[in-house]
Amino acid sequence: AHFTYASPFVWMQPTYSSGSYSALLCGGTAPCATRDLAADAETLGELDYWTPAVHKAAFALPAFVARRMSPSAPPAPPNES
Numbered sequence: 001a002h003f004t005y006a007s008p009f010v011w012m013q014p015t016y017s018s019g020s021y022s023a024l025l026c027g028g029t030a031p032c033a034t035r036d037l038a039a040d041a042e043t044l045g046e047l048d049y050w051t052p053a054v055h056k057a058a059f060a061l062p063a064f065v066a067r068r069m070s071p072s073a074p075p076a077p078p079n080e081s
Helices: 037-044 052-057 063-069
Strands: 005-012 020-027
Touching (some): 037 052
Antiparallel strands (some): 005 020
16 A cells, blocks of 8 residues: 555563564654643643653654654664674
8 A cells, every 4th residue: 555644653662572663654644743732731630740841751862863864864774793
């Protein structure tokens, strides 16, 4: 099948043997990537853990990942094992 939009997701799952998992989100259009976190916080009220700041931090990327995901990033070198 051909999708006009495909976005990779990679996450660490340390409770499983390999630790690293990936998936694709595919569709006809890109999903809305923004949320009104202030409105969500108002709807949810005061919580012990979740805040808009914690939500944003959960999606922060390490610098090497952000560089690799850049459109101008060179291809990854082959794994020489």
